[in-house]
Amino acid sequence: MRLKSKQHLALSSLALLTALSGCSQTSAPAIGNDHNIVYLNGQIYTQDAQRRKVDAIAVSNDKFVYSGNREGAEPYINQGYRVVDLEGKMVLPGLHDNHIHVLGTVPLDTCDLEGKSVNLGQLAEKVKECLPRYASEPGAWLKIDQWVPYENNEPTDTYKTIRQTLDAVADGHPIILSGVDGHASAYNSKALSMAQDEQGNTVGFNTKTLGKGGVFAELAPYVSLDSGVVRDAAKEKIPVGNFDMFAQEVGEPRGEAVYGAILPKVAQVMAKNGITSIQDACSNDFIREQFVKMQQQNLLNMRITAATCFIADDYKGKVDIAGHLKKAQEVRAAFAGNPLIKADAVKIFADGVLEGDPFSKPPFSPNAGMLHNYQTPHLKQNEETGLVTVTKNSEDSKNNGIVNYRAEDFKNYASALDADGFSIHVHSIGDRATRVTIDALEAARQRNGDRHIPHTIAHLQVVHPDDQARLGKLGTFLTYTYAWINQQPEYDMLITPFLEQSKKGQDISDVLYNPKSYTWGAIYPVGSTAKAGAVLVAGSDAPVDTRDPRPFMNIAAGITRAIPGQPAYNAGQSATLQQMLDAYTINGARAVRQEKLIGSIEPGKSADFIVLDRNLFDLVQQGKPEQIADTQVVQTVFRGNTVYGQ
Structure with missing residues (x-):
């Protein structure tokens, strides 16, 4: 819809207006252009320190100059500010x-499953469809993006494993399915045979190279020869020529052209979602x-x-503090004067993923760093009904994953x-990885004093109760992805049986x-x-x-x-709506050290805000x-x- 502009009559007494309570303002500049606007008749949640709700704001050029009641906006209207009627809609600061990983929010011109789970028959058809278009040369790689590793992939009468x-269906081509999680990919046999050792020799992933004493023995937890799934550090060993954003080099013509073409769409996706600030996480x-x-x-x-x-x-566990610090300093300095881009954060991957495959032979264990050993579950799924049964007691795997x-x-x-x-x-999934991360952040504070730098931990899929309290004591910023928090048996089957003991005949729901x-x-202890x-x-x-x-969706799921x-x-462990709005606004600004510039609707701050089609508080009140x-x-x-x- 299009918001209405209309004229408003002035009030008679400016002196009375300036005395009105509940308003914030800066002195109104003399104006005569369209960069000065008063927005009226809104349900405007400022997210300021008092969490005020107001019905009017004024913007001059790129800054808020007023937030408060309708009467307090009159001086700006009298000076010629254009007026926009918000028609009672909810307004929030920009999210x-x-x-x-913002360049990944728009698909490239590649074979793409679009994050839709498929069974193996559907996967085979997708490969057949894409080969002529995207791998027309004999022996060329076929890369299929946005494959879902942890849903469906169900066998058919013809196809049993990935x-x-x-x-x-490869027809002589090496094939990679690039997982939506950024950690797991799947390969055919030809691709697996192309794995290279540190000297660049092609030796392949096989029972010999992954076995005890083999050149890739340390990578065995990352590779399932049964399913063809390869994760994290092991993926680097297979030389794939593709358009993965993390594999591109500056100045390489094909990558520059492919990504250059999507930049306008990236901007559109962010604006359509009301997102005006991001941390690109790698x-x-x-x-x-x-x-x-883009700038x-x-x-x-x-x-x-x-x-x-x-x-x-990170995934090699390579300790190069001086080298990393030097590079980070150079990048930070390069953007020091940039009004929109800064580089004053460093990402660390503490561990891998918590998803395994209890149905592969043998079961493919997760690799996230855990305090206790993973279980080896024994599950069987009825191919006709889909029902899963525990066929015998689980066993200690003698493996508790990897902290990098x-x-x-x-x-x-x-x-x-x-x-x-x-x-x-920090990317941290398992409870041991999070404990090691907390220990590191505590050590930094003990050695350096409290420098009031907002360090953040992302994901936190499993956190020990003791460490839940420690995170609070440190005042750590926690970046949960709330949409992942729910009961989803098909997905949970790939995690919980590796974390909890199971007994023969036990109900899988239990x-x-x-x-x-x-x-x-x-699991995702948001509330505590x-x-x-x-x-x-x-x-x-x-x-x-x-x-x-x-x-x-993330706000609702939280x-x-x-x-x-x-x-x-x-x-x-649920959050409140107010906590979720804080997470997406003022706390988000604090997490990137920009709370004095953005994150709330207050005079002097950047005029970043969004208008919504419904009031979120009304929905909560209505149950x-x-x-x-x-x-x-x-x-x-x-x-x-x-x-x-709109």
Whole structure:
């Protein structure tokens, strides 16, 4: 819809207006152009320190100059400010996505499953469809994007495993399925045979190279020869020529052309979702160059904190503090005067993923760093009914996953970054990885003193109760992806049976959702960490799971912890709507050290705000918080300019 502009009569007494309470303003500048606007008749949630709700705001050029009641806006109207009627709609500050890979939010011109789960028969058809278009040369790689590793992939009468399926239709081509999670990919046999050792010799992934004493023995936890699934560090060993944003080099013509073509759409996706500030969670030189291009083309309708990333070194456990610090310093200096892009954060991958495959032979264990050993479950799924049964007692796997850095190395790394003024942004999935991360952040504070730098931890899929309290004591910023928090048996089957003991004949629902289990209280502990004093922020992690940043789905899920119509996953860990709005606005600004500039609607701050098609508080009061997920942005304003409008 289009918001209405109309004229308003002036009040008679300016003296009376300036005495009115509940208003904030700066002196109104003399104006005579369209960059000065009063917005009236709104339900404007300022997200300021008092969490005031007002019905009028005034914008001059790129700043808010007033927020308060209708009467207090009259002096601006009298000076000629244009008036926009918000028609009673809800207004919020522009949203912050604290963990996103923004160039991945728009598909490239590649073979793409679009995050839709498929069975193996459908996968085979997709390969047949894409080969002629995207791998026409004999022996050329076929890369299929946005494959879902952890849903469906069900066998058919013809196809039994992912690897066998790809082999059957490959026609001599190496094939990679690039997972939506950014951690898991799947390959056919030809691709697996192309793995290279440190000297560049092609030796392949096989039982010999992955076995005890083999050249890839340390990577065995990352590779399933049965399914063809390969994760994290092991993926680097297979030389794939593709358009992965993390593999691009500055100046390489094909990558520059492919990504250059999507930059306008990236801007549109962010504006349509009301996102005016992001932390790009793993930026390299190529990715940062694309941000500069967006800025040069007047496409950058958001602020970016580009977290410098050393993903390859992290997954090798390579300790190069001096080298990383030098590179991060150079990048930070390069953007020091940039009004929209900064690079004062460093990303660290503490561990991998928590998803395994209990149905592969043998079961493919997760690799996230856990305090206790994983279980080896014994599950069987009825191919006709889909029902899963526990066929015998689970066993101790003697494996508790991987933390990428030794504890002392992590402490030294975090301390060096903190001492040099960098925010630290950590990917942490398992409870041991989070404990090691907390230890490192505590060590940095003990060595350097409290420098009031907002360090953040992303994901936090499993957190021990003791560490939930420690996160609060440190005041750590926690970047949960709330849309991942729900009961979803098909997905949970890939996690919980590896974390909890199971007994022969035990009901699978009892394995997955036992309120007395450790997992029930440790999975995404939003409520308890917030209560302990940690600061909630929000990150979509797009394109992981979906390219859509879906902020309102995340807000709804943070409150319900449920798929609509399904039970909640530990409702006691739910957030309130106010906490979710804080996470997406003022806390998001604090997490990137810009709370004096953005994050709330206050005079002097950048005029970044969004208009919504419904009032979220009304939905909560009506007992319909799940409907928040359907919210649409009507208008997005960035630095005073409308960058999206219905």
